[in-house]
Amino acid sequence: MNYQFVEKSNRLIQLEALIPRLKQSHPNFHELNIQLGKDLAGYVGEKNLRYYFEFIQAKKVIHLSGLRLHGSTYYTQIDHLIATPHIIFIIEVKNRKGIIAQNQHGQYVQQYQQTSVTFDNPKHQADIQKRQLDYILRHHGFPCIPIIPIVAFPHNSVQLDVSITSKEVMVAQEVPFFTNDCLANNRQLYYNDHQLQQLEKLLRSLHQPREVDLIKDYNIKLEDLNTGVLCPLCRNIFMQRQYATWTCSKCENSDPTAHHQALRDYTHLFSPIINNRTARWWLGLSCYSLTYRLLSEFPVIKPSGRKAVQYNLSSLNKIDKSS
Template identity: 30%
Template structure:
């Protein structure tokens, strides 16, 4: 059973938004595109891990994806956490392409005649297991057996573990072999460590303490706010050339009409600018023709607001990104995305 399901990470949402709103000839675009590729690859690996975990019977594990927990003054993140009453599994997913060679000290990736060196993922997942033990000790949970595994999620990757590196051979597997590896531990006669009350208390604690990483990609890449392009992106031709007229948006480039194209722009604003917006800021970012148009957009977004009149501020919702179905529950009635008009 998925207790904390897989979601697209905030860092990837930000990178995608920045990709839509940074000029093609911007000096930082190569850095952005490299970061975006790496984030997409990592998320694809997590999706592959999610697929294989979804094959397990629902009552076999309580599964947590991307769990990020505080420890001291820092945090640690677990790609996959599988909890039972008898044992806990800590998983680390890797989606690197090419040839991966893992030895006692490092991971070496060879791809397209290039070679990159990374930290040993076995040491990484073992560290996360130890930190999780410290975390559970802090909240007075009984001791429970834990096992850690590194899961290589890209099926085409060639995996090489150096001879004599016993720990690597035991703790690294391909995603398609994960079920077999977990089944191997079922042969051990573990005693029950967590009763139902402890399992429920742990679930409540993990969800309460989970703290997703929030990044600022503009600051990281050195992109000024003034360099973030404004406007509503056309779902068809991807240009920022949609104009608002009578509660609809028309692309001046390909003539597409849409009622909901602006929602992506609202999400981009919250991701790249700040978590609050005013009527005037909305008009500027969406290039709206009037205060009245902005007031209508804000009314259908149903955002929580504080302040009054010109001092009213609207806040990013807790359920984010904003979805089309939230704004337009009856999407079939919106006549969205038609070239040439409704």
């Protein structure tokens, strides 16, 4: 079985680029910092859950992660989709720790370190995803197939309270056992190999990542940002350029290519296109010739008229988004 790597969402990528640079005096700093923690926890949870998929006993299967599909009336986000010729599983991941219980109103409650937090019933979320996926399949002419929604808690310190009685809500270790039992009890063939391949092709084509522009959405101005080259190890200390390398005053890390991450941050927050003047501002440099040398490794976009020479930084983003 081939499993798709879990990728970071566009919002998480932008948050990781933004938070170390956003001044804490910005009115939305606290909100965005909390969102970063939530998104990062969700990403780690999805990655951790993927390990258990290796124990699912299915020969013909497709796996897609982070699907965002337009259903009957609105978009639905599916953390993991595992499709076999017999059953489709959709998995909602909740990377929460502590004791998870369900109250008399159907809400879920997380109890951790003497604090109690209420959150939406993830089983209801998974059921909505099931209905939306069923609509999409029927709309595109696919045969009806059982769709089983699962809610998985992958954090190693989570404990599910006895008040959670749904058999589709489980800790991560139970996922392969549950799916294998479902497959063993349902051997009816709904999709052949060709239909399974067409399903994967369709879902990939329908996937629409959420468009994110944190700079615009939160009215972040240029003066709200701290510019410079962040240490790749500390990620909160700006490095100095000395003797053809970047040096961190805190951990003494030396890295001649540390500006690559700074420029990569720029592409995530603004654009993959940059000129010398903007690069000097962003990298915290004053020397035109030094900035020219740093940018010279990137393709030049031919200027028109009196427009300044621009460089294409897109190659910096040709990296594994699951890193």
